[in-house]
Structures are given as C-alpha cells and as structure tokens.
Amino acid sequence: MYTYYEMDKNPGVRVDEHEFGNKFAYLDNEEIKEKLFEFKDGDFSKITLYIPAIHCSSCIWLLEHLNTLHPGISHSMVQFIKKEVSVTFKEKEISLRQLVELLASIHYTPLITLDNMDEKSKKKESRQLLFKLGVAGFAFGNIMMWSLPEYFAGEQGIEPALQRFFNFLNLLLAIPVLIYSARDYLLSAFKNLQHGVANTDLPISVGIIALFSQSVYEILSNTGSGYMDSFTGFIFFLLIGKWYQNKTYQALAFDRDYKSYFPIAITKIVNGVEEIIQIKNLKKDDRILVRHHELIPVDAVLVKGVANIDYSFVTGESNPVQKLINEPIYAGGKQMGEAIELIVNKTIDQSSLTKLWNQSEGGIEAKETLNNFVDRISKWFTIVILSIATLTMLTWFFIDAPRAISIFTAVLIVACPCALALSIPFSYGNSMRIFGKRGFYIKNTQVIENLSKINTIVFDKTGTLTQSNAVNVSFGGKEELSNDQLSFVKSLARQSTHPLSVTLSQHLANMDSYQLQNFKEIAGKGVQASIDGHQIRLGSATYINIPEAQDRAGASKVYISIDGVYLGYFSFENRYREGIEGLINRLQKKYAVHLVSGDNDGERERLLKWFHHKENVHFNQNPDDKLQYIRSLQDEGKNVLMIGDGLNDAGGLAQSDTGITIADDIYNFSPACDGILESNRFHNLYKYLKFSKSSVNIVKISFLISLIYNIIGLGFAVSGLLTPIVAAILMPISSVSVVLFVSIATTVMAYISDKSS
Amino acid sequence: MTILFVLIVVSALVSSLFLAAFIWSVKTGQFDDSYTPSVRMLFDDMPTEKPKTTNPTEKSKSNNTKSITNSND
Numbered sequence: 001m002y003t004y005y006e007m008d009k010n011p012g013v014r015v016d017e018h019e020f021g022n023k024f025a026y027l028d029n030e031e032i033k034e035k036l037f038e039f040k041d042g043d044f045s046k047i048t049l050y051i052p053a054i055h056c057s058s059c060i061w062l063l064e065h066l067n068t069l070h071p072g073i074s075h076s077m078v079q080f081i082k083k084e085v086s087v088t089f090k091e092k093e094i095s096l097r098q099l100v101e102l103l104a105s106i107h108y109t110p111l112i113t114l115d116n117m118d119e120k121s122k123k124k125e126s127r128q129l130l131f132k133l134g135v136a137g138f139a140f141g142n143i144m145m146w147s148l149p150e151y152f153a154g155e156q157g158i159e160p161a162l163q164r165f166f167n168f169l170n171l172l173l174a175i176p177v178l179i180y181s182a183r184d185y186l187l188s189a190f191k192n193l194q195h196g197v198a199n200t201d202l203p204i205s206v207g208i209i210a211l212f213s214q215s216v217y218e219i220l221s222n223t224g225s226g227y228m229d230s231f232t233g234f235i236f237f238l239l240i241g242k243w244y245q246n247k248t249y250q251a252l253a254f255d256r257d258y259k260s261y262f263p264i265a266i267t268k269i270v271n272g273v274e275e276i277i278q279i280k281n282l283k284k285d286d287r288i289l290v291r292h293h294e295l296i297p298v299d300a301v302l303v304k305g306v307a308n309i310d311y312s313f314v315t316g317e318s319n320p321v322q323k324l325i326n327e328p329i330y331a332g333g334k335q336m337g338e339a340i341e342l343i344v345n346k347t348i349d350q351s352s353l354t355k356l357w358n359q360s361e362g363g364i365e366a367k368e369t370l371n372n373f374v375d376r377i378s379k380w381f382t383i384v385i386l387s388i389a390t391l392t393m394l395t396w397f398f399i400d401a402p403r404a405i406s407i408f409t410a411v412l413i414v415a416c417p418c419a420l421a422l423s424i425p426f427s428y429g430n431s432m433r434i435f436g437k438r439g440f441y442i443k444n445t446q447v448i449e450n451l452s453k454i455n456t457i458v459f460d461k462t463g464t465l466t467q468s469n470a471v472n473v474s475f476g477g478k479e480e481l482s483n484d485q486l487s488f489v490k491s492l493a494r495q496s497t498h499p500l501s502v503t504l505s506q507h508l509a510n511m512d513s514y515q516l517q518n519f520k521e522i523a524g525k526g527v528q529a530s531i532d533g534h535q536i537r538l539g540s541a542t543y544i545n546i547p548e549a550q551d552r553a554g555a556s557k558v559y560i561s562i563d564g565v566y567l568g569y570f571s572f573e574n575r576y577r578e579g580i581e582g583l584i585n586r587l588q589k590k591y592a593v594h595l596v597s598g599d600n601d602g603e604r605e606r607l608l609k610w611f612h613h614k615e616n617v618h619f620n621q622n623p624d625d626k627l628q629y630i631r632s633l634q635d636e637g638k639n640v641l642m643i644g645d646g647l648n649d650a651g652g653l654a655q656s657d658t659g660i661t662i663a664d665d666i667y668n669f670s671p672a673c674d675g676i677l678e679s680n681r682f683h684n685l686y687k688y689l690k691f692s693k694s695s696v697n698i699v700k701i702s703f704l705i706s707l708i709y710n711i712i713g714l715g716f717a718v719s720g721l722l723t724p725i726v727a728a729i730l731m732p733i734s735s736v737s738v739v740l741f742v743s744i745a746t747t748v749m750a751y752i753s754d755k756s757s
Numbered sequence: 758m759t760i761l762f763v764l765i766v767v768s769a770l771v772s773s774l775f776l777a778a779f780i781w782s783v784k785t786g787q788f789d790d791s792y793t794p795s796v797r798m799l800f801d802d803m804p805t806e807k808p809k810t811t812n813p814t815e816k817s818k819s820n821n822t823k824s825i826t827n828s829n830d
Contacts, residue, residue: 057796064797080793130783138776142769165762169769 024104026265026276027097027112036096036112038086044074046088047096049110051103054083063108070094070102085110112264129246133239136181139173140232146170147229151725167219170228178212182235198379200421204238206382207416214409227413230727234418237735241425245432245445262297262348266290269341279348286344290335298331298344299351305340309333374424377703378417385415392718403720410722414713418731419706419738423699427742431695434750439678440688447674450658451692456638457587458630458652461597461607463645464662466574467679473507477568481560485567487511488536489560495519496527500558501538504570526559537561574603579683584610586686592638596621596629598648627651643685644671687753694749702742709734 026032038046054063059078063085066076072093078085085108089099103110146166149158157163189205192198208231215226267289268277274289279297282288287303290296296309307323311333320336323329329342331351393408428445435442442448459465475481481489491514494505519529526539537544537560544559544566557569587593594616595607601619611617621629626644630652633640642649642656645663650671653659659673662682677685713730716722782788 057799060793060796061800064800078793079790080796081790127783127788130788131780134776134779134783138772138779142772145768146765159758162758162761165765169765 024097024100025267026263026278027100028095029265029276029278032264032278033096040091043090043092044088045091045096046086047099048084048086049100049103049112050082050084051108051110052083053108054078054080054085059108062106066102069106070099073099113262126246129239129243132181132183133236133243136177136232136236136239139177139181140229140236143170143173143229143232147225147728150225151728163225164222167225170226171216171219174212174215174228174231177232177235178208181239182208185238197375198382199375200378200417200424203378203382203385203415203417204421206385206412207418208235210409210412211416214406214413217406227727230413230731233728234416234731237418238421241422241429241739245425245429247429263295266294266297282344282347284344284347288342288344289339290342291339292335292337294335296329296331296333296335296342297351298348299346300329300331300342300344302327302329303341303343305338307340308336310336374420381417381420385412388415388714388718396720400720407717407720410717410720411714413727414717414722414730415710417706417710419709419734420703422735423702423706423738423742426739427695427699427702427746430743430746431691431750434691434746435675435688438684438688439681440675440684441677442675443673447658448692448695450639450674451641451689452696453639454591454641454658454689456592456594456633457641457643458594458596458626458633458656459584460626460642460644460649460652461595461603462574462599464643464649465580465595466576467664471503472573472575473503473570474573475568475570476557477560479568481567483511485562487514488531488534488562489538491516491531492519492527492529492536492538495529496521496538500572501527503572504538504558507570535563577679577682581610583683583685588612590686591689592616594618594629594633596626596652598622598626623648623651627655630655641689643677644673687756691749691753694753695746698742698745698749701745702738705741706734706738 027036036047038048040046051063053059060080063078064076066087067073070093073087073089075088076085087099094102100110100112146169149166150163185201185208186205188199189201193202211227211231211234215228215231218224218226219228262279265276265278266282268275268282269287269289282298288298288300302323302325304325307327307329308320309323309329310320311330321333328345331348389408389411392411393404396404396407425445428448431448432442432445435448486508490505490508490511493501493508494513495516496502514531516529516531519527521527522539522543526537526543528535528537528539530536538558541557541559544561557571559569560567584593588611592613593611595611596618598621599619604617604619607617608614618625618629626642626649630640630642634655634657640656640658642652642659643662644650644653644659645661649659649661653661653671653673658675660675660677661671661673662679663676664679677688709730713722713734716726716730
C-alpha cells in the first residue's frame with residue numbers, strides 16, 4: 001500500500017497547499033491547548049482528535065503514517081470505530097495548529113468543538129464493568145472447580161479436611177465478588193430503598209445477601225459447604241447480561257447538546273486588533289468578527305458588513321436570511337459571505353438557543369427515570385417473596401425450630417430472580433442489535449420499551465419527510481427557455497455562492513458555459529452580468545423589478561430577466577423521501593399522526609392529502625412551539641414519538657417520550673435523541689414500532705417462564721430440601737433456558753417482521 | 758493426599774496469573790477497539806529500499822526511508 005500511494009502520484013494523499021488563514025489560529029492559544037492535550041511530557045504531547053472523514057481502511061493506513069508527512073509527528077494511532085486518531089508529536093517541531101492544518105490539508109479535518117473541552121469519563125466506566133466481569137468470572141471458574149468433587153462424591157462425601165479446605169477457598173474468592181463485582185446492584189437497591197422505591201435490584205440484592213450469608217454461616221460453622229458456586233455464577237451471568245446490554249454504538253452520540261456544534265474560540269476585536277478568545281469568556285458588549293461559514297455562538301447585534309445568515313441549524317430552513325446593520329442576530333446561525341462584525345448581546349449560556357436547550361433538558365432526565373415494566377413488577381415480587389419466606393419460617397418454627405432460619409434463607413435464595421434479571425438484558429440487547437443491523441440505532445435498551453408504548457407520532461417536515469439535499473427544480477414562465485438562454489443562466493448562477501444559485505447551476509450542469517463580463521452580486525437580492533452583449537439578471541422578484549404576480553407562497557423562486565425582459569422563474573421544491581406516503585398511511589391506521597413544520601404552508605395542499613386529520617397539521621412552528629406542542633399532547637396523556645432531524649427539533653426530541661432523528665449519514669451531527677434512523681430505512685418505521693412491541697411481549701413471556709422455575713424452586717425450599725446441588729442445577733438451567741428463549745424468540749420475530757410487507 | 762493441597766494452591770495461583778493478564782489487557786486498552794487492529798495487521802511494511810519511482814511530494818521525500826515504529830501504547 002505504501003508503494004501504491006507513492007507510484008500513483010499520491011492519489012489519496014492530495015497534499016493541497018491550502019491557505020487556512022486564521023481558521024485554526026485559536027489552537028495557538030495556550031489555555032485552549034492545555035485543555036485539548038491528553039498529556040504532555042517533556043517534548044512530547046498527545047492529543048486525540050475526532051475526524052468524521054475516517055471511513056475506510058486506507059484512512060487508517062494514511063493516518064497511521066502521518067510521521068512520513070512530518071518528522072515532528074512521532075506516532076499516530078486510529079480508533080476506527082470511534083473515528084478518532086491519537087497523535088503523539090513534538091510541539092517544538094510541529095505546533096498543534098500546524099498539525100491540525102496538516103490533517104486538514106489531506107482532507108481529514110478534525111472536528112474540535114466545545115465538547116472537546118470537557119472531561120471524558122465514559123471510557124473508565126466501560127472498563128470498570130470489564131474488571132468486575134473478570135473478577136466474577138475468575139471466582140466462578142475456580143469455585144466451580146472446587147465444588148465439583150462434592151457433587152460427584154455421592155453418599156460418603158469427600159475427605160472432610162479437603163472439603164473444609166475447598167470451602168474456605170470458596171469463601172475467600174467469593175468476598176471480592178460480593179464487595180467489588182456485585183457492588184452496583186447492592187448500592188442501587190440500597191439507594192432506591194432509601195427513597196422508598198423498589199427496583200429490580202432489590203430482589204436481586206436480597207437474593208445475593210441471603211445466598212452469601214447462608215454460605216458464610218454454613219462454612220464457618222462447618223455445617224455445610226454453602227452455595228458459593230451459585231452465588232458467583234449468578235453475579236457472573238448478571239454482569240454478562242449487563243455487558244451485553246451496555247454495548248452501544250461508540251461512534252454515535254445520542255447526548256449531543258449545543259456544545260457539540262459550537263466552536264471553541266472566536267475572533268474578538270479589541271481596539272481594532274484581532275484577538276482569539278474562548279467562547280465561554282465572551283462578555284456582553286464584546287465586539288466579535290465572524291467569517292464566511294463560521295457559526296455565530298451568541299445573540300448579537302450586527303454592526304458592520306452584510307449578514308447572510310443560514311439558520312438551517314436552528315430552523316431547518318436553508319435559505320439564508322439577510323440582516324442589516326443594527327439588526328439582532330440570534331445564536332446558531334452561520335454567516336455566508338463576507339466577514340461581519342457583531343456586538344455581543346448575551347453571554348453564551350443566556351443566548352436564545354442555549355436557553356431552549358436547557359429548557360428541554362428536564363425532559364431528558366424525566367425520561368430516564370420513567371418507571372419501567374420490571375421495576376413495577378419488582379415491588380410486588382419482593383413483597384410476595386418476603387411474605388412467603390416469613391410464613392415458611394413461622395411454619396418450620398413449629399415443626400423443626402433449629403432449621404427455620406436456614407429454610408428462610410433458602411426461600412430467599414431460590415426466589416432470587418436470576419432468570420428474570422437476565423431476560424431483559426438479553427432480549428432487549430438482542431433487539432437493539434437487530435435494529436442496528438436494519439439501520440436503526442437506539443441509545444439504550446429502555447428505548448425499546450418506550451417505543452412499544454407510543455400512541456402518537458409527530459413528524460417534522462423539512463429534512464425529515466423531505467430530503468435535505470435534493471430539490472426539484474422546475475421552470476415557470478410564458479414559454480420554455482431556449483438552450484442559449486439556459487446556458488446564460490447557468491454561467492451566471494455558477495458564479496454565485498448562494499445555495500439556490502448552486503442548486504440551479506447543478507440542475508443545468510449539461511449546458512455550456514460562457515465568459516461573464518461586469519459580474520455583480522448584490523447579497524440577498526441577486527446577481528447580474530453581461531454575456532455576449534446581453535444583460536442577464538437572476539434573483540428575487542424585486543431585484544428583477546417585476547410585480548410579484550400569481551406568486552404561490554412558499555416555494556423558493558429565482559426570477560430571470562434578459563435584456564430587461566422578464567422571462568419567467570425557476571422554482572425549487574423539496575423532494576419527499578421515498579415511501580413516505582405509504583408510511584404515513586400505514587401509521588395513521590394505528591397511531592395519531594401529527595405534523596409540525598418550521599416552514600411556511602406552501603405545501604399544505606399536498607400534505608393534507610396524506611394527513612387525514614387537518615387539525616394535526618401545523619406550519620410556521622418555531623423550535624419552542626414544537627416543544628410546547630409535544631408537551632400539550634403529553635398533558636392529554638399521550639405517549640409521543642417525535643421524528644425530526646435538525647437542531648430546530650432538539651427541544652421536541654428531548655421533550656417527547658421517544659425522539660428519533662432521521663439522518664442521511666448517521667455519523668453526522670444529530671441533535672440529542674433516543675435513536676438515529678438511517679433515512680433510507682425510514683419507510684420501515686412501522687415495522688420497527690411493531691417489533692418493539694413483540695420484544696416487550698417476549699420479555700413478558702420469559703417472565704412467566706422464570707416464574708415457573710421460581711415456583712418449582714420454592715417447592716424445594718419450603719419443604720426444606722434445597723441442597724447446594726439442587727441450587728447449582730436449578731440456577732443455570734433456568735438462566736440458560738430463559739436466555740436462549742429470549743434470544744431465539746427475538747431473532748425469529750425479526751425474521752417474521754422482515755418477511756411481512 | 759497432602760500433595761493435593763499444594764496442587765490446588767498452585768492451580769489457584771496460575772489462574773490468578775490469567776486474571777492479572779486480563780486486567781492488564783483491559784487497562785492497556787486492548788478491548789477498546791476491536792476493529793482497527795484487524796485492519797492494521799494487513800498493512801505492508803515500509804519497503805526497506807528506496808523505491809525506484811520518484812516521489813512527487815516533497816514533504817514525504819526526505820522521510821520515506823525512515824522506518825516506522827508502531828508501538829501500541
């Protein structure tokens with residue numbers, strides 16, 4: 001591969017000698033650098049950069065050979081799944097800014113946002129689970145080995161000295177499992193109990209403690225060999241379930257907030273001198289400079305230049321809005337065109353966009369604490385088990401008093417909802433993988449249960465129902481334009497950076513191009529030039545100077561005049577995603593379907609054909625309206641699924657019971673949500689909703705199965721027959737059969753759902 | 758029979774070595790990324806001799822004979 005790149009004039013490594021200007025100048029700021037570096041040791045610095053462009057194995061090769069491009073780089077390593085590269089380099093030889101510019105020049109531009117400035121602790125958590133799993137597995141394996149002799153020894157048993165030795169070794173190994181591996185379950189049960197809530201961890205903890213204390217008592221008093229094998233095995237299986245369930249999509253982020261969108265630094269102008277400062281240090285009345293394609297991070301007032309603000313981040317509407325001097329500009333917009341200067345109105349955490357975000361934040365947290373199905377059952381389960389145990393103990397007190405206590409613990413041991421605790425992680429974990437294979441990525445397994453309860457669906461329009469990058473261009477006028485005229489239009493349009501001009505020139509890509517003279521662009525209005533002595537004008541109706549006649553509100557239009565004669569207009573319409581009509585039709589049979597669009601009602605006619613209930617279709621909704629709309633639906637007691645795409649839906653997505661983002665590229669930025677759905681699988685949405693219901697039903701059936709095991713086990717325990725070997729057989733059988741059942745059942749249901757049309 | 762006690766302790770020690778190895782491997786991040794190493798091992802080594810074709814990029818020219826040390830940290 002190395003020679004491949006060398007022989008072919010570096011086809012992949014196009015080292016453009018780009019001028020980045022001051023784009024990455026903020027990386028020279030010591031304070032910012034300090035926060036970005038992972039560590040700094042003498043000459044060497046290490047930094048981990050997120051590079052969205054990583055997509056193939058050649059990317060890995062190239063990025064891991066950065067040291068051939070610059071001697072200052074000593075080592076680089078790619079984490080493909082996370083799309084990250086860790087670079088170790090000598091700061092004396094190549095500064096961070098040069099490094100980033102080098103990466104950008106080979107088209108691997110790293111994405112450095114406010115998010116990078118926060119501490120990262122996620123990594124540690126997943127490792128903790130692996131450590132716990134390792135300890136539990138180690139103990140389980142050894143204890144099983146030392147317990148087997150007893151199982152097969154038959155009537156006479158093994159030599160007492162050896163048996164005692166085994167027992168003490170078992171005890172020794174079980175202690176770290178209880179203290180370390182099982183800690184989360186015990187702590188969570190304890191915390192919940194303090195708040196008067198019972199969750200699944202409560203019956204599990206009761207079982208764990210009963211198992212452990214009974215075993216310790218038996219071993220120390222030399223009355224038996226305890227149940228340490230069952231105890232460690234149980235914890236081991238529980239942790240495996242947790243690990244299986246926790247495996248999430250590392251490269252996808254579901255919890256993005258405005259920090260992931262905002263740059264770290266901005267250019268501030270102090271006494272006419274440009275200075276780069278961190279965004280969080282911006283104060284009211286600071287003067288800032290925003291260049292082409294830069295994001296405006298705070299609410300501000302325009303003081304210099306012509307602002308053409310693209311608010312697509314916030315509203316989903318991609319046509320830039322023109323702003324004049326002294327007009328307020330809200331955070332989240334992107335400047336298109338010349339550099340502008342602004343005076344800061346509000347600091348970053350008080351800006352309108354951040355406020356909207358923080359307002360909906362409560363919604364996200366509320367979602368997490370929703371009582372799920374298992375937690376509701378757990379409460380009753382614990383009460384029933386404790387009463388059975390107490391009743392049994394009282395009864396045995398009269399039959400055989402000395403055994404009463406040990407039978408009490410035996411009941412608790414056998415009632416420990418091992419199978420119950422495993423069925424959720426394995427069935428939902430499997431469903432999550434099934435969804436993932438079908439282009440639907442969910443944040444965690446709780447989403448499956450939330451999805452199954454949905455009865456109302458709210459759609460966004462722009463970018464969700466419509467494709468975000470494709471538009472239908474059509475011409476309207478007295479007569480069709482000639483090829484020459486079309487070529488004129490194309491030649492003019494390709495000189496402009498306005499999105500509509502870009503689309504138009506792409507639409508007319510087959511036409512010839514001419515040399516332009518006297519090209520003039522009036523931002524926000526239109527363009528003009530002369531070609532072959534003809535005067536061509538493209539732009540808004542006022543620019544062309546025609547009365548806005550028979551104008552259908554909504555559709556974006558570009559008007560054309562040649563030599564002062566108005567010829568007609570090109571109109572741009574959003575193209576709807578494939579299969580949308582069918583999907584909406586299907587969904588309306590079972591769910592209440594709503595539409596909230598940030599756009600004007602230009603497409604009302606078409607949409608009303610699809611949506612059966614007129615009162616459910618709303619236009620001109622700003623982000624806050626969307627949030628309030630969903631809140632009002634929820635107040636009516638509805639379970640709302642919101643489907644959106646952009647930052648303008650962020651409030652709604654967070655407020656809804658389940659928020660799903662539609663994405664053309666799942667690795668692109670998407671607002672905080674519960675799930676990301678690939679746009680080409682959008683038409684399968686109803687299948688996914690149905691499948692989530694099947695998953696929940698499978699879990700319910702598995703609960704029944706594990707309940708049957710519990711009843712059998714209770715039979716042994718109540719009658720005083722529970723020996724370690726019975727426990728050691730019953731526990732794995734029940735667990736394995738439940739795990740097998742849920743895994744097979746979910747896979748079969750997925751197959752059936754794929755087959756059905 | 759007493760040899761059994763010794764052997765059991767030895768077996769426990771051996772297995773704890775494996776536990777230690779596991780903990781070490783998690784700590785050094787070997788479980789963090791399960792995909793990249795599978796691709797990385799397929800990359801060719803750097804040619805030890807300078808290739809005959811001339812190198813078009815000046816930047817890499819001076820360094821392309823330098824060997825790559827790819828330690829996994």
